[in-house]
Amino acid sequence: MSVTLADVAARAGVSAATVSRVLNGNYPVAGATRNRVLRAVEELEYVVNGPASALAAATSDLVGVLVNDIADPFFGIMAGAVQSEIGHATRKLAIVCNTGGSPERELTYLTLLQRQRAAAVVLTGGAVEDPAHGEALAARLRRLDAAGSQVVLCGRPPLGAATAGPHPLTVTFDNRGGARRLTDHLLTLGHRRLGYLAGPAARTTTRHRLEGHRTAMAAAGLADDAERLTAHGAYDRASGYDGALELLRRDPDLTAILAANDTVALGVCAALRDRGLRIPQDVSVTGFDDLPFAVDAMPALTTVRLPLHAAGARAGRLALGREDAPPGGVATFRGDLMVRDSTAPPRR
Amino acid sequence: MSVTLADVAARAGVSAATVSRVLNGNYPVAGATRNRVLRAVEELEYVVNGPASALAAATSDLVGVLVNDIADPFFGIMAGAVQSEIGHATRKLAIVCNTGGSPERELTYLTLLQRQRAAAVVLTGGAVEDPAHGEALAARLRRLDAAGSQVVLCGRPPLGAATAGPHPLTVTFDNRGGARRLTDHLLTLGHRRLGYLAGPAARTTTRHRLEGHRTAMAAAGLADDAERLTAHGAYDRASGYDGALELLRRDPDLTAILAANDTVALGVCAALRDRGLRIPQDVSVTGFDDLPFAVDAMPALTTVRLPLHAAGARAGRLALGREDAPPGGVATFRGDLMVRDSTAPPRR
DNA sequence: GAAAACACAGTAAGCGCTTTCTATCCGTGG
DNA sequence: CCACGGATAGAAAGCGCTTACTGTGTTTTC
Known part of the structure; x- marks a missing residue:
């Protein structure tokens, strides 16, 4: 069907293993060989098969970002910051999922992300206070954690102390x-x-x-x-x-x-x-x-x-493990008062 | 590491093939067997390994949605509509990618999506008129098409007639x-x-x-x-x-x-x-x-x-193949004049 | 009542990659 | 001059799933 590693290997006159090593750059490959491989990749317009790669390596390049309402700039700004932080760094793909504020869809998306073996998941926006949902959510997050995904909460409070299991990193507002x-x-x-x-x-x-x-x-x-x-x-x-x-x-x-x-x-x-x-x-x-x-x-x-942008960027870095966890696992951003024209002393 | 199909199969006392068939529901399985499998899935909290599944089936559940600026409601609304259309339908995952209006990042994301073997890709927002970029973009879209991804343009004009290859479905505004x-x-x-x-x-x-x-x-x-x-x-x-x-x-x-x-x-x-x-x-x-x-x-x-929402929803349905292509492959939405208070006759 | 048809379920061969283990070549020190 | 270690490259074994292809009982059909 499409071009595979083996095709590139054949064209470059090397083994598939070598091509993989060149592409992932985690193993010494002689300069000449590397160039030959790179040229073959170019010529064949080879694009790695992500699923195959994820399967073999047991981890994917996907980072999930959950938002309540994508059309609301509040979430848009945070999600954009997370995504730009992730895009900057790596070949990882940040994927924004719109829950519409529905707890069920939140859980659904978390399952979908686990299914994709996401490298990390960032949940933005206020949590729902329904205890039943809280427990279901915590359970899902625990599973994600167990499956090796880094979980980060952004713009929502840390999970309650009562919640069992490892507590996700949290970036929150005062x-x-x-x-x-x-x-x-x-x-x-x-x-x-x-x-x-x-x-x-x-x-x-x-x-x-x-x-x-x-x-x-x-x-x-x-x-x-x-x-x-x-x-x-x-x-x-x-x-x-x-x-x-x-x-x-x-x-x-x-x-x-x-x-x-x-x-x-x-x-x-x-x-x-x-x-x-x-x-x-x-x-x-x-x-x-x-x-x-x-x-x-x-x-x-x-x-x-x-500071929505700063918070999102921080969350993105935490998700990638490019920044050390804050003390206690919780970073709090404060909000500054902006006095403009909609407030004045009351009239007598 | 995590629970696999084989684990579920063992627990349910059936073969892996049967479990797969139950989960995908595309093959007759006797009621009793199906229930046994479903129970085992529950008990083990089994979540399909997406990459493995995508590899074997040669297609993934991912649908990419490219936007210029996720913090801008113009794109947020369209992307939200696409995503809700896709979420409604299937277990597919719509992933929103923020290009920041940069042509390079647009191309990067398209490659990333091809790498994930996305089932479909929706590009929203106005195209850049740089001819060089236009050609590069068209080439990338052609590759996606060749790789089996359905490509849909939403809120941008159809590819120029001069562009070679199959023309993507398009939802555009007048x-x-x-x-x-x-x-x-x-x-x-x-x-x-x-x-x-x-x-x-x-x-x-x-x-x-x-x-x-x-x-x-x-x-x-x-x-x-x-x-x-x-x-x-x-x-x-x-x-x-x-x-x-x-x-x-x-x-x-x-x-x-x-x-x-x-x-x-x-x-x-x-x-x-x-x-x-x-x-x-x-x-x-x-x-x-x-x-x-x-x-x-x-x-x-x-x-x-x-009609941003309607356009996004339409694009979503086209991407999933749940709606027939419009004549000529292009659906045009018109914009209605909303007269409010910011216009009045000029003063003499 | 035997043959043909059917409804399920199992076997096994990959999908395209990563990675361990192994082989080869080369330069080097004794 | 030979054994040895380092630097590369290859062979091959999976990763967890899907899906032909093959059974195996159980109905149907004349």
Whole structure:
């Protein structure tokens, strides 16, 4: 069918073993021989048969990258960083798999990757908090580990301490701290009636951000308000729109809304505008993540910048074993407050 | 090392062949036997060795999807659609590869995919117009085709008629028509001094949109203006910002700017605002693509909606051979004009 | 009731590569 | 001048799976 090692060997007048050694460069081959082989490879347009190679060598060149939503820049940026880190280094192929946020598809993809004997797997994005899923996921990761794949979590918290087996390397964000800083910023501006529009309740990311918010609120003696003025939704624009209206219903005198992330904040802004409220004069709004569009929103969003690219690159290097594991196996990136035009002191 | 077919066979008390047949379901196996095998698979947590399977069957479960920029929703949406179409159907694994718009990396990935013996390859995004690259690319695609991979182009024009060999299936957008409609819209509103901020000159997408624009301008007797008021940039926000300033320098009396796409339009809007110009009262602005954020921009962007999801899904089905090839091997999706708040008649 | 047809299941030959072990050639030191 | 070690290259044994090709009981058919 297609050109094989043997064909190249015949053409170069050497054995298949020699061709393999030239191609993999892990064994001394005389210069003249090597050139002859390389020329034959060129002439025949030989391309290694990956599966055969993976079978014989018992490991493949594939690195899996799982994302919740490939169309969301949050994941796109991280995945792109992982991939570019991997592409830079080796002839390895980073493959991005879109789970659509579904736990089942996450498991399916992990099995598929194990089946491909992936060299490494990077899971990005917030984990689902369902305990049953957590256990199933941990089991799958353990199997991957046992099968020799390096597992790295990126942008999600480490596996719970209760989880059995080896803990995967983790690159995570300080979501609590970010949310706390954002809330403090608003409190410092003088806001007291703050609404919090959280993401899906079952996500760890959501919980951590919410915890950060509550910590700050509690420190200001506003714990009850924080409780009352929290609504949950999805990480999308429509949820932001509906959620803002809901919060306004609960308290028409709200002077600020903290959105779960930038995308949600966009929806919040749209809802406020439709209600005839000005941002930030009437209501301040904050996002989270600092995705590229945050600065272009009108007004430009005050938000927390997550170093998505740096985190993805780090995860990529860890996956390849090109960087030592951080102490405790967990690297945490903090998010910096970006104060822009969507927040201001509340009007009297 | 890990569990193999033979282990499962031993446990189920059958031969390896039978296990393989149960797993692939392409051969009659008695119900009782099948159940025994399935139970053994469960108990041993057996996961097929993909490379071995691919080697023996001479084809893998991998489908490659090439994108220019994974962090850009334009590609993210198409890639997501391809992937969901493929995931729906089969146990195939769609793998998204990020070329970063670099022709070399595009070729590298194609080789890597050929090496993996991918079942199909979908290339999304505008092609680079460099003839040398075009030839190299065509050659690579021919090789993939020869190696048995189904090749599909998505969101890029068909390979030039001059290209030798079999032409890949293509799903494309009517960029010319979209740009024409956009320009006509502005002309109808009464604009005469239109600036066109095009994408990278070397991209086919850029050229087609530009052609559409010029056709409309020429029909209105404004061919010379079109020539004079065209600037090129990248498909990003910064280019929009700089490009808008450049066009304004060329003609301070501009009443409208057509941006290469929505992202560029965002930059244009920022530049105009910084210049103290109001949109659309002083200058009308249009985008292209209708990415999700276009409707959230301030003002909401008048643009052309490209059915990215539908196109990606179609490409996915073609790649899997689950849909007949369109006549001529080319399916064209048109883009609809979405009139929003960023365009208005010019002020007197 | 014997022959032909059928429904399964097993045997075994690869798929194209990697890698261990072995063979060969050559230069070198005693 | 011969034994020896180093540097290369070849032979061959798999890696784990798929899939003709071959059985072997069990129905059907006249």
